Amino acid sequence: MLAQLPHTQEIPLAGWTQTMQRSVLRQMIAVVSRPGILSFAGGLPDPALFPTTDYAAALAHVLATDPKALQYGMPFAPLKQHIVQLMALRGVTCTAEQIFLTTGAQQGLDVLARLLLDPGGEVMFEELVYTGAQQVVAPFLPHILPVSTDLVEGMNVDEVEAYLAGGARPSGASPAFIYTIPDAHNPLGVSMSQTRRERLVELALAYNVPLIEDDPYGLLQYGEWEIERFQSPNLPISQSLPLRALNDSHVFYLGSFSKIMAPALRLGWIVAPAALVTKIGVVKEAADLESSALTQRAVAAYLDAGHLPGHLATLRREYGRRRDAMLAALYRYFPAEARWTEPQGGMFIWVELPEEMDAAVLLETAIAQENIVFIPGHAFTVPGRHIHNCMRLNFSNCSEEMIEDGIKRLAKIINCEL
Ligand SMILES: Cc1ncc(COP(=O)(O)O)c(C=O)c1O
Structure with a gap:
């Protein structure tokens, strides 16, 4: 007993x-x-x-016409094609094979941490960082390499270089990844200068360190304060190019529909080096098998209808x-x-x-x-x-x-x- x-x-x-x-x-x-x-x-x-009314119409259309919408299924290919076009508006050229659908950017970050970081490993963060990034790595008990951020030019790349040149890990190896938000930083609101972006990518390549570029706000650009405002209905292209536009072998780009449509969709994407997409899929499967087929199809229908611009x-x-x-x-x-x-x-x-x-x-x-x-x-x-x-x-x-x-x-x- x-x-x-x-x-x-x-x-x-x-x-x-x-x-x-x-x-x-x-x-x-x-x-x-x-x-x-x-x-x-x-x-x-x-x-x-x-976009409640238009999304409701897209959702109703999918439920009425698509028998696969409520089933387990493969990532929805037409949605990936739409994301390829969205990325082109951000100045990024990529293919559908490089797009990996996630349950929000937060899951993208989580999946990448699991893919790249060993327990007790090292990650490079800005000293002031999106709290969700800290939460994602916490179970790994990582050693964090903090880098300062200039409020005008963004992440201090000299400090990044100093760490990397010194052999950041005790083993002399590089950190598991560098995490940054180059556009409209959360919490700082700063966007990284083009020069710093280029140097950061050069460093990532020189030291073979992956960069995670978190970009939930990249399509929400308003132009310079008091100087210029985007009035055109066309989508804006950022004044600076995303890191992913500068390199496709070492940059993992995180995108999201949370801020451009609605957070409750819980839908985002990674633009990843194509060779790693299968492995990323295995990691995600352990978390939630797949992102909602219904949402993927409804968002694709919303985009098909041309509402987003x-x-x-x-x-x-x-x-x-x-x-x-x-x-x-x-x-x-x-x-x-x-x-x-x-x-x-x-x-x-x-x-x-x-x-x-x-x-x-x-x-x-x-x-x-x-x-x-x-x-x-x-x-x-x-x-x-x-x-x-x-x-x-x-x-x-x-x-x-x-x-x-x-x-x-x-x-x-x-x-x-x-
Ligand atoms: C910088 C940053 N990354 C990721 C996220 C999470 O986005 P999602 O809703 O797509 O998971 C947020 C949400 O506020 C954020 O500010």
Whole structure:
């Protein structure tokens, strides 16, 4: 007979979970959902801009006409052809054989980490990095090689070179991969200069290190602040070319429909070196067998109907206006000692407050006094790095009026504390 065990006995967990932390962003969800709160915190697209009607029509059409839509199945080839065309608009030439469909860019990142990283291995991250990238590698207990990021030019490639030239791993070998977001960085909002992109790719080739280029915001470009705005309904081509346009042997490109259509589709893609696509498939199979056949076919039907260019033009116009509204309000109300990025695209502005300010304390005051939330910058730091005076502001999910009002109220608190 089994001995009666006390209910309090803890289930033993895998060792790496001892370092596990709930992301600050997830913790914030409870606060953000309070009535009356004004949130600059998340990275959410505006639900009012989801292509609901056109997607509903595409979905209904697929369900009515395609008997394979609810079955297990192969990746949907027509969708890959559409992605080849989307990539061409980003200035990237690729073939359907190089496209691998994923359940969002997050899964793309997860699958690549499993493919490339050994337990206890090394990865190169920017010191301020998308939290989902840190979560993906955490089970490997990796050694992270942190690289700084310039707020105008992007990732510091001299530091990348210094690591690689020194033989980053104790064995003298190179890290498992370098992860970066060259366009409209999350959380920094910066886009990497063309010169740095070229050098980064050269380094990757010289030291035989794969580059993971995460590009969920590449098709959401608004042009320079106050200088130029894309008015044309044509899709924009980034002013700088993606890393994948510069090299197809060492760059793994991550794309996503989350920000250009809707996150709940959970659909993204990797543009990978063709020789590795089969292996990537084996890794993904272990996670979820395949991405939803229904969604793949419905998104393909939406794209077949030609809705995306007009939809993207709407997103660029709306989000571009909100970016402009936030920058204008920052210039109008924030103290002269503060500085911030002027993103060409994406959803975030990074603000550096005067050195003596603590963004975590400011957040508490902002919630208590003004019902406003944002993410303090320290939420994005890699282990061993700390910053106290920075904040990430999201501009995609509030109206221009709310942005102007919220930044004014935030500035009031900041100016009182200075
Ligand atoms: C930089 C970055 N990568 C990946 C993702 C995840 O995207 P997806 O919804 O396609 O999984 C996000 C989402 O915010 C992101 O900001």
